[in-house]
Amino acid sequence: MFDSSAPREKPITIAILAMGGQGGGVLTDWIVAVAEANGWYAQSTSVPGVAQRTGATLYYIEMLPPKDGHAPVLALMPTPGDVDVVIAAELMEAGRSILRGLATPDRTLLITSTHRAYAVAEKEKPGESIADPQAVNAAASTAVRRLIAFDMEKAARQAGTVISAPLLGALAGAGALPFPRESFEAVIGAGGKGVEASLKGFSEGFARAASNELPEAQIKPPPRIAALPETLGSGELDKRLARLRALPVEAHGVALAGLKRCIDFQDMAYGDAYLARLEGLFAQDMKQAGASKGFAFTATAAKYLANAMAYDDVIGVADRKTRATRFARIASEMKAGDDPLYMTEFMHPRAEEMVSLLPAGWGRRVSASPRWMARIDRLVNRGRHVETATLRGFLQLYLVSGLRRFRRKLLRHENEMRHLEDWLGLAVRTLPENYDLARAILAARRLVKGYSDTHARGLSKFDRVMSAVPLLLARDDGGQWMDRLISAALKDEDGSALDGALKTVRAL
């Protein structure tokens, strides 16, 4: 803690980075009020402009006591390398503060929340495109003197307040300002609205002012590689569990999830079909000395085979929409209690979806006739807002989900199985020639996802990626190239990144 009576040569400087709507202005006002209550001069500025509409905003505070009755001359913007405290209300904003030169290792205390609010650029990509928090951690390690980092958004939520309260608490708890805790609390108390919750959030921030949880920050939680359980709770299931144990340990966790997915999707027999296929693929893997490759082929197959077999169809959607667990989950999220709860689903069936529910032979004939397809499309193609919590809406979806019994005879299933056989066939044929490429062929199944147009687009990307297989067959790094094609395909919607990557592959 500073000695507040000692004369100071330079003002204390504080930069606050927040997103529009996060309450950076409130935090700024609090800090200014604390300084003024202690007899200091404090000046704050900001450049909100249009940035207050969800953009990144910088607030800047300087404070210094008067000298011989003279007010200090305070600057209106930070000098890079001359900032004592940087407060970031979101993790990537902390990164931005470092990039702006606001943090330096000789003096800067960085207080940041570790939570993420993803920017549009991160969430609009068809695949995974989240910024790496460890890049911020690495930069912070060289750029700041001291770091306070924890999930203040969560702390605020738990206290029933907004993030400015724990941020102020962390600032007070850090002892970076020569003012006592009470004067911070008094300023919050003077606010008049939501005081109790704010004080609770403040205390939480104050108590955790020694935490630095940034080194643990990750894009997503590490995958759970669960060992197989002793039992699945029934003799029937445990028989399947025993078959899983015969698979390589690398595939155990995923294969169990796959088995459950397939049983849940259809029935026990379908789960058996999954196991049988997987065992067949494992046998191929053994033949190619898969052990030396960590049985990557089998482990990859366990995942994508399950996704391919438990494809996303109308029946499955209706099934999941009508489950009791879903009703319970939504009721709890909405804190519905005993109050009436309604749900509206936004469905838009087209002729393709309706025809996919026809028996395969009949369906094939109908979908071959553009006239019939157009006729059906006119009949069904419109947005349908289904109210699942009313009897009428529930029964509609309940009946559709009841078609599950006939699923294996329907057109969609036939199409899916044909696609699956072609894909697995290609992988198995490739296996003896190029192990890693065969693994990557299995992994390309990731591209097939979504419904209607999205699904069609995914299939087309999948086909384009597959078109590179003959070109890569003879290459040792063929699998790596395949992986690159897959991630290129997930970079944008129209597949232009993929086209570029394919061009490169053709030029190899």
Place this chain on the structure above:
Amino acid sequence: MAERSFAREVEDLRLGEGQEFRGEGILAITKALLQSGVSYVGGYQGSPISHLMDVLADASDYMAELGVHFESSASEATAAAMLSASVMYPIRGAVTWKSTAGTNVASDALSNLSSGGVNGGAVIIIGEDYGEGSSIMQERSHAFAMKSQIWLMDPRPDLPTMVHTVEKAFELSEASNTPVMVEVRIRGCHVHGRFTAKDNRKPSYTLKQALENPVRDVNRIVLPPASFIHEKMKIEKRWPAAVNFVKEQKLNEFFGPETGEVGIICQGGMYNGVIRALQQLGLSDAYGSTRVPLYVLNVTYPLVDDEINTFCAGKTAVVVVEEGQPEFIEQALNTMLRRRDLNTRVSGKDVFPMAGEYTATVMQKGLLGFFEKHAPRLLGNRPPLPDASPVLNSKEVQALASVVPPRPPGFCTGCPERPIFAAMKLVEKELGPHHVSADIGCHLFSILPPFNIGATTMGYCLGPAAASASNVKAEKRVISVMGDGGFWHNGLNSSVGNAVFNKHDGVMLIVDNYYSSATGGQDILSSRAENTKRATNNSIVDAVKGVGAKWVRQIDRTYDVVKMRDTLREALTTDEPGPKIIVASSECMLNKQRRVKPMMDKAEKVGEPVLRQRFGVDEDICTGDHACIRLSGCPSLSVKHLDDPLRDDPVASIDNSCVACGNCGDVADAAVLCPSFYRADVLRNPSGWERFKSRVRRAVISFLQRSREKRRIMFDRAAA
């Protein structure tokens, strides 16, 4: 009704003699207007001066008490023309706007006003929207002052000086019969500080008196021969009067030692930055005691020859700290010194950059460069300067640069403009891309991801006007966008009237969100709120039909993406001649929430039935393609990683900030995306009948669910 309440700030306006005002710079300026006995205030809202307008709008009762007329002008041109009340009568008036955008619009009236001159003090508060945080082209208002002979004040950005400057601006205006601009930069407007207040003054001569005792003087009207006399008057009478006033009143300030080897001449607005840089160079303390003579121009136009010559005499060199370009002051200084044959070297843009904001680092480097060139001994043992470059050059921070995503402003959660652009995106998929002429307003965020719609902006309310050349037979039509704010600013004439008159074949989209939203949610002519002080509820559709538009479609709920898309498609393909005008109306969500949320909370508390709504995503149905996000960009629609070993990509997820605007569901339907979205409605305080119905439903549904569960093995996916 603005997006926030200024009730507390209104109280600050009432502070009397000796009381301390603490608050924002622009509000201190507002208070200064009242302390100066202003009779009328007008202006056009915009960053950074919106709060001046907002607080006066909220203070209407007090304004009436003081006898001050306040109005929100239709445009900056209207506001500038309003100052005409001070031409013949000894009435003080003030107007305000964002500059240079607003000054451009106002310049016709400003030229006329300054030509004829004024009798009462006429002051223009200019929010100089330059540098970081600015939303407009980077130009200087200084040029307007020079071309029209309007005086330009640029006070040091501390509250006492700003307030004093405004008070003196009225006197300067009266002493020289010339309008005066007071320029405040973005940070100066938003700076928090304090000053000792004075009592507010009622106007000494009122508008009522003026109306009842009309005066006219043909020599004040801009027509030959008077206009030629005006020009001479400007130079021969008004200019010297202004220079004398500035000198006598000591409006410009001198700091530091009286003599010195070198000196600094700076705009008032640059003062704090100069002192900070001097402090870092070891040449000043934190309280402004500088070792280098400093001449601070709180009036940057006209310059005071005598003061400048006295300051420069005996110095080997001076540096002009003047932000922006061209370097008008530096040029004028050179002329002045040459005329007097003073050989003081003039430095400025040789050590400072010609273009761009004078940030702390620029200031430091510029002054350091000046001292190194002209007075290196002053720098002494050179204390180390704050420097972030070692950090910025480290490999860890360099690596970070490609990681941190840009975060530009965008549509708020629930914004009614989002579905409009989602619909445009869908039409684009069907009919191919079109040339889109954009405009100023929140809707301009469409140019950014995820929408990437809009090719040009030519200024406020000129979106459709900017499409006027694109009126030839072609396979595609031009689409232009304009907001309701722009529409009433001058769009009805410049854009709509022009298109009707010239039989323009394009599509015009008027985004009507009931407010001037981008500037803080002020009411405008077509606002739907009942405003006792303004005439609202004037229909845009009636207005465009009034100027002769034939093909006009009104959409009352922009969230209806299907209707929006179909209407756009129709507009782009119909054979009807003339402009195809779509008025898309839904209330700005920021303002709606401010209005509706407290009402709903109160209703729920007193036991009235209230429907609480939110959207959600079934994460076991979402496949993580994010097509919905590419048609939305809503802050509450994000992505989430699942703890499911079978999944690779994060799924869509809606957080608690969702306001159930309906965009997600309608987009999923219109774009035939996927069935993952749902809306959940909870009825709080239901009636007995509602509760009974709900129980019956629940019982039947849960029976059916249980009977199915009994027949099969189910695994919840999230727990897989």
